[in-house]
Amino acid sequence: MSFPSGFVWGAATSSYQIEGAAATDGRGPSIFEPWSTHPGNVYLNHTGAKAADHYHHVEEDVGLMGQIGLKAYRLSVSWSRVLPDGLLHGGRGVNAAGLGWYDRLIDELLKAKITPWVTLFHWDLPQALQERGGWMNRDIAGWMADYAAVVVDRLGDRVKHWITINEPQVFIKFGYGDAMLAPGLKLSLDQQVHAAHQCLRAHGAACQAIRAHANAPPSVGWAPIGRTDYPVSETPENIEAARAGVCGVLTPDLWNNTWFADPVCKGSYPEDGLRLFGAANAPKIEPGDMELIRQPIDFYGVNIYDGRAVKMGSGGKPEVVAFEDGHAQTAFRWFITPPALRWGPRLLYERYGVPIVVTENGLSNVDWVMDDGKVHDPQRVDYTKRYLRELKKAIADGTDVRGYFHWSLMDNFEWAAGYRERFGLIHVDYPSGKRTVKESAKWYRTVIESNGGNLG
Numbered sequence: 346m347s348f349p350s351g352f353v354w355g356a357a358t359s360s361y362q363i364e365g366a367a368a369t370d371g372r373g374p375s376i377f378e379p380w381s382t383h384p385g386n387v388y389l390n391h392t393g394a395k396a397a398d399h400y401h402h403v404e405e406d407v408g409l410m411g412q413i414g415l416k417a418y419r420l421s422v423s424w425s426r427v428l429p430d431g432l433l434h435g436g437r438g439v440n441a442a443g444l445g446w447y448d449r450l451i452d453e454l455l456k457a458k459i460t461p462w463v464t465l466f467h468w469d470l471p472q473a474l475q476e477r478g479g480w481m482n483r484d485i486a487g488w489m490a491d492y493a494a495v496v497v498d499r500l501g502d503r504v505k506h507w508i509t510i511n512e513p514q515v516f517i518k519f520g521y522g523d524a525m526l527a528p529g530l531k532l533s534l535d536q537q538v539h540a541a542h543q544c545l546r547a548h549g550a551a552c553q554a555i556r557a558h559a560n561a562p563p564s565v566g567w568a569p570i571g572r573t574d575y576p577v578s579e580t581p582e583n584i585e586a587a588r589a590g591v592c593g594v595l596t597p598d599l600w601n602n603t604w605f606a607d608p609v610c611k612g613s614y615p616e617d618g619l620r621l622f623g624a625a626n627a628p629k630i631e632p633g634d635m636e637l638i639r640q641p642i643d644f645y646g647v648n649i650y651d652g653r654a655v656k657m658g659s660g661g662k663p664e665v666v667a668f669e670d671g672h673a674q675t676a677f678r679w680f681i682t683p684p685a686l687r688w689g690p691r692l693l694y695e696r697y698g699v700p701i702v703v704t705e706n707g708l709s710n711v712d713w714v715m716d717d718g719k720v721h722d723p724q725r726v727d728y729t730k731r732y733l734r735e736l737k738k739a740i741a742d743g744t745d746v747r748g749y750f751h752w753s754l755m756d757n758f759e760w761a762a763g764y765r766e767r768f769g770l771i772h773v774d775y776p777s778g779k780r781t782v783k784e785s786a787k788w789y790r791t792v793i794e795s796n797g798g799n800l801g
């Protein structure tokens with residue numbers, strides 16, 4: 346069995362992780378500049394200043410995408426490359442050179458018959474906006490709408506697929522709560538809830554701006570993490586345990602799906618979260634906020650790497666089942682859990698009824714260019730095959746899944762882990778910038794050509 350016709354096969358990246366050229370052509374600093382240059386924040390004090398230097402390899406990189414046979418490419422725009430201090434009004438305004446670079450990238454992609462899927466915000470907030478409070482400032486919804494309008498005015502004649510924000514759970518919780526990511530803040534839960542609320546408003550404002558500025562009806566979605574619990578065995582009780590985890594707020598923090606997705610898809614915060622967080626941590630909702638947040642979305646992006654096996658416990662409460670000793674892991678030491686790619690999409694689709702696109706899935710592996718000049722990465726083939734087979738099951742279960750983007754197109758700056766983790770289908774030798782298409786990418790090409798028919 347192959348995937349539905351028209352299924353979108355792609356690969357994904359994000360601006361700060363691959364572009365480099367951090368101070369080139371008028372780009373302003375993002376929050377990752379001060380953060381990654383602060384000793385100790387990133388593995389071996391790596392920074393994204395050069396990264397994969399994609400900024401200077403556009404033609405070559407799009408050529409390699411063509412070799413892999415990609416139908417689509419998910420990229421993100423660097424806000425501070427387009428608006429160096431983040432602002433359209435009252436600041437430096439549009440940086441023509443930065444916006445022009447994306448313009449050329451889109452043209453290259455279209456020449457190669459690769460459909461661009463553009464994320465507006467993948468964590469690299471302009472530093473100047475952070476200095477105005479960043480996600481704590483209610484004005485950010487307006488800043489984001491202005492930024493979206495600028496990008497869509499320029500690219501919207503050719504780009505049809507838009508993603509507003511990537512993984513709000515991560516950049517709020519880890520960036521504003523746990524100091525594991527830029528800007529490295531340790532705010533309390535009520536402040537994180539406040540930041541998350543502004544972030545959801547910004548998502549809604551961006552949806553409106555995209556639709557208002559696109560010259561043909563666009564397809565608009567978002568890409569939260571798809572935090573996944575899956576049934577350890579497929580009994581009805583265990584499936585309900587998984588649903589309770591995927592569709593519940595079970596711990597007093599932002600590490601869940603529904604605190605973000607219920608407002609976006611249903612227009613209200615989930616009752617269980619409100620109860621658990623308590624009045625002291627409740628979001629301050631102003632008139633019109635929930636209407637703004639609840640904009641129609643055309644697809645629900647899920648970023649899924651792993652999940653937890655759960656069963657229904659004796660007291661009717663879900664319980665996590667520990668992995669057996671030696672359970673398979675990636676180089677990052679993330680557990681390999683293929684059923685996450687069946688149950689995450691399925692349970693989120695059952696709750697929200699919005700078509701699913703897997704906007705990220707993949708693994709870091711211990712890859713190097715071997716003696717024969719090739720990068721042999723059978724682990725990546727095996728991982729991806731097993732996960733995609735599970736995604737097929739989700740589709741067979743009745744889940745409307747429209748596409749799959751492998752993370753990542755190329756090796757890149759993996760945030761706090763720097764260049765230690767290699768997630769790419771393309772190997773990057775950072776000192777020289779040399780690219781080597783990994784063996785897994787050649788295999789992925791056959792998956793795309795057979796529309797997943799060769800996965801078994």
Ligand code: FCB
Pocket residue numbers: 359362511512515648705752759760768
């Ligand atoms: C996701 C991020 C992406 C990348 C992968 C490995 O959380 O969206 O930028 O770092 O993890």
